[in-house]
Every structure is written in structure tokens, then in C-alpha cells.
Amino acid sequence: MEETMRIKLFVNYTLLFTFCVFLSGCAAATSDDAAKLPITTASPKARELYLQGRDLQEKLRALAARPYFQKAVAEDPDFALGHFSLAFTSTSTKEFFASLEKAVSLSDKASEGERWWILGAKAGTDGNPLKQRELWQKLAEKYPHDERCQNILGGHYFGQQQYKYAIEQYEKAIELNPEFSQPYNQLGYAYRFLEKYEDSERTFKKYIEVIPEDPNPYDSYAELLLKIGKFDASIENYRKALAIDPLFGASYTGIATDYNYAGEHANARKELQKLYASAQNDGQRRAAHFATTVSYVHEGNLEMALKEQEKMYELASKINDSAAMSGDVATMANILLEFGKPDAALMKYNKSLKIMQDSDNSKQQKDLAERFHHSNL
Missing domain, CATH: 1.25.40.10 (Tetratricopeptide repeat domain)
Known part of the structure; x- marks a missing residue:
């Protein structure tokens, strides 16, 4: 399947949650x-x-x-x-x-x-990025010497894919405090998305220098290597991250992605079994199921991809997590659409929206779900 499909799988409330975590x-x-x-x-x-x-x-x-x-x-x-x-x-x-x-x-x-x-x-x-920008610009202006406030505004621009503005903010944060590690990470990704791979590599290597005993710098550098097709070097750096912290789940997913791109889907899913086995909570178990879904989609196995999504849905339903349940069903719809089954996809999209409409989530979240629904249609 095309990479655009794998990206679209994230256009649901799981993505919204992950973006907010970022x-x-x-x-x-x-x-x-x-x-x-x-x-x-x-x-x-x-x-x-x-x-x-x-x-x-x-x-x-x-x-x-x-x-x-x-x-x-x-x-x-x-x-x-x-x-x-x-x-x-x-x-x-x-x-x-x-x-x-x-x-x-x-x-x-x-x-x-x-x-x-x-x-x-x-x-x-709530799906109001202009309000977010207004507030976080005020924050950065009120505290021009606080590297974290500059980084917060950089996060807004990054999330809006305005990478040039994000880079400016991350560079301000680094200038204020070169030992503050987080902007190096996002700066490296911003360069990567602009296809400035040499700048991205330089930034990630500096990130490793700043906190060499932490897993994420190696994980981020590995993702760049994955992007440019250096799969063996990518896996090597993911392994470095896991050597530091065997519970750093993102690196298992990264290794699996390397194997997926190399056409070694069985090896990819072996790595994801390790992720599932090391999971400390249902959030991590859901992440393992989702990455397994992606592997099956990439391999072209519709039946198994949908089964993995059902497992995600079951975990969310245990705690009546309506937003996650809605997102899981929308992802099933995306998969069905990609496999040329628009009628079945439409039924899932409608079910996804109904889950949110019938939930006790806020009006803003329900309105956002409806906008997602219309964009999917």
C-alpha cells in the first residue's frame, strides 16, 4: 500500500491525542x-x-x-x-x-x-488552531527569555506544518539554553519534513550529544535513517535506544517499520510481539496492535489488518473510551476504502460518528468528530 494510506490511518482521535502529547x-x-x-x-x-x-x-x-x-x-x-x-x-x-x-x-x-x-x-x-496560536504567541512574547515558552510556540507551528516558523522558534529556544534537549528533537524533524536531510542529521547528532544516555535521540536519528532508506543503520540506532531503555516502545515500532519497507513483514511483526510483551498498560498494547495493523496493510492483508483494529477497539471499549473507539472504527473505514470497499467503509465512517454523537464527550469534541467525518466522506 502507498505511504499516504499509512498516514491516513492516523487521521482520527488517536492522532489528536498523540499530537497533544507531543x-x-x-x-x-x-x-x-x-x-x-x-x-x-x-x-x-x-x-x-x-x-x-x-x-x-x-x-x-x-x-x-x-x-x-x-x-x-x-x-x-x-x-x-x-x-x-x-x-x-x-x-x-x-x-x-x-x-x-x-x-x-x-x-x-x-x-x-x-x-x-x-x-x-x-x-x-477543540480544533481551533488560530486561538491556540493567539494564546501561545502571547506566552512567547511575555517570556522572551524562557526557552520552554519559545518551544511551546514552535510546537504550534510544527503541528500546523509551518516548519520554517517552527525552526525559528526552536532555534530561539536552543540559543537561550543549548542544554535544553527537546527543541533539538523537533528541529530535526522539521528539517526532515522539509527534506533538508543533512541539516536533520546534524541536528539529531547534536541531540545525541546533549543527552547521550537517553533513548529518544537514537530513536529520532533512526527514524531519519529509515526515511532515507538506510534500513540497517536505522535498526542499529533503534537497538541503541532499546539498550538504554528496553521499554521504549517507539523503537520496536521503528524496527518493525524498517522491516516493513524491506518487505520482511513477518520479522516486523516479531518485533511488535516484543512491544506487546513489554507493554505496561493498555495504551501501549493498543500501540502494538496499531503498528501490527500497519504491517498487515502494507503487506496487503485486509482480513488480519481489520482483526488487529478489532483488538484495539476491544481495549478501548473496556473503559468506554468513546474517542478512541470512534477513531478505531474510522481507521477500519480508511482501510476498507484503501482496499476498494467504499460501501463497507461508509458504514464504518457512520458508526464512528455515531459513537461520538452518543457519547458524553464535550460539544467541541463532537463537533470536531463531525468535521473529521465530513473530511473522510
Whole structure:
């Protein structure tokens, strides 16, 4: 199947959730420096726990970060940024929306800058990127010397595929603090999407230099190597990431993708079995099923691809995660359409929309589901 098909598989609420997780990689700085975005909490212990979680979250180690945020909000239940970070380390869309709504409800108790950040993320999940841009531009302007605020705005431009503007913001963040690792990651991807592969490689290698003992720099560099067809070198770097952290699931998916492109689909799915076996929660199990779906689609096996999606749907239905369930059914529709079955696809698209319409999700989420539905038709 064409690469466009594999991309389209993500056009659902799973993608929305993942995109929001990406945006959360920018965490607030301490309030000791007036030039930095403050952290508003009544509990010094909550602040300490938050900062420990922040360090892991910025390195894209959400699974390890999440317990710190859980402990932080236990220390201070009114800690808006604590709930905000819980949202972005959630393992399901249901958890994500619940924690985000809690952060929004507490945002009036936070500083103006924190409120802009939280409400900007909410605007993004509601399908209002212009509102998000307005709020995050104000944030970056209010804190011009805070590398994380510049990075947040860069995340908006990146998400809108305005990579040149994103690059400007990431470079500002790096200039402010060359040891802040996260902008190197997104900068490397921005160059990659612009097909500036030499710049992308240079950036990812610098990212490795900044945090050599973390898995994500090797994973990101491996993805670039995958993109340019250097499959063996790509797998080697994915293995480096897993040697550092055997639970870093993205690297199993990356190796599987290398094998898919090489036409070795059975080997791809062997790697994904390792991902499933190492899963710590249903979110990771869903990720393993989805990657297996992609492998079967690439191989041209409709029946097995749909079976994997059914497994994803079953996991989501266990907790009545309507957004994930809707996304799973929409993905089934995308697959059916790609395999030349438009009538069956239409039935799935309609079912996907109905799941959201009948759910207790917010009006904004339901409206966004309807827009997705019309775009699919």
C-alpha cells in the first residue's frame, strides 16, 4: 500500500491525542527567575515532584514521568500544571480529556502565562488552531527569555506544518539554553519534513550529544535513517535506544517499520510481539496492535489488518473510551476504502460518528468528530 494510506490511518482521535502529547513536551520553568514562566502550587513537595516528572517528560519518557505527576497532584489537588502534565502522560484518550478538563477548570488559580498555555492546548484539542496560536504567541512574547515558552510556540507551528516558523522558534529556544534537549528533537524533524536531510542529521547528532544516555535521540536519528532508506543503520540506532531503555516502545515500532519497507513483514511483526510483551498498560498494547495493523496493510492483508483494529477497539471499549473507539472504527473505514470497499467503509465512517454523537464527550469534541467525518466522506 502507498505511504499516504499509512498516514491516513492516523487521521482520527488517536492522532489528536498523540499530537497533544507531543505538545506537552514543553514544561514550565521554576518561578525563581522572573523571566521564566512560573509554576503555581501551594506545595513545595508538589513542585519538586513536578520538576522530576518534567525532566523525564521533556525527554519523551512519559511512562516514567507519569507517577511523579500523580504524586504531585496528590500533594496539591489544585495544581493546574500538575493535572495538565497528567493529561499529556495519559495512556488513553479518556484519561487525557479528563485530566485536561481538570487543568482547564483550575487554570484561573494559576498565573496568566500558565493559563494561556493550558487554554492554548485546549483550543488545539477543540480544533481551533488560530486561538491556540493567539494564546501561545502571547506566552512567547511575555517570556522572551524562557526557552520552554519559545518551544511551546514552535510546537504550534510544527503541528500546523509551518516548519520554517517552527525552526525559528526552536532555534530561539536552543540559543537561550543549548542544554535544553527537546527543541533539538523537533528541529530535526522539521528539517526532515522539509527534506533538508543533512541539516536533520546534524541536528539529531547534536541531540545525541546533549543527552547521550537517553533513548529518544537514537530513536529520532533512526527514524531519519529509515526515511532515507538506510534500513540497517536505522535498526542499529533503534537497538541503541532499546539498550538504554528496553521499554521504549517507539523503537520496536521503528524496527518493525524498517522491516516493513524491506518487505520482511513477518520479522516486523516479531518485533511488535516484543512491544506487546513489554507493554505496561493498555495504551501501549493498543500501540502494538496499531503498528501490527500497519504491517498487515502494507503487506496487503485486509482480513488480519481489520482483526488487529478489532483488538484495539476491544481495549478501548473496556473503559468506554468513546474517542478512541470512534477513531478505531474510522481507521477500519480508511482501510476498507484503501482496499476498494467504499460501501463497507461508509458504514464504518457512520458508526464512528455515531459513537461520538452518543457519547458524553464535550460539544467541541463532537463537533470536531463531525468535521473529521465530513473530511473522510
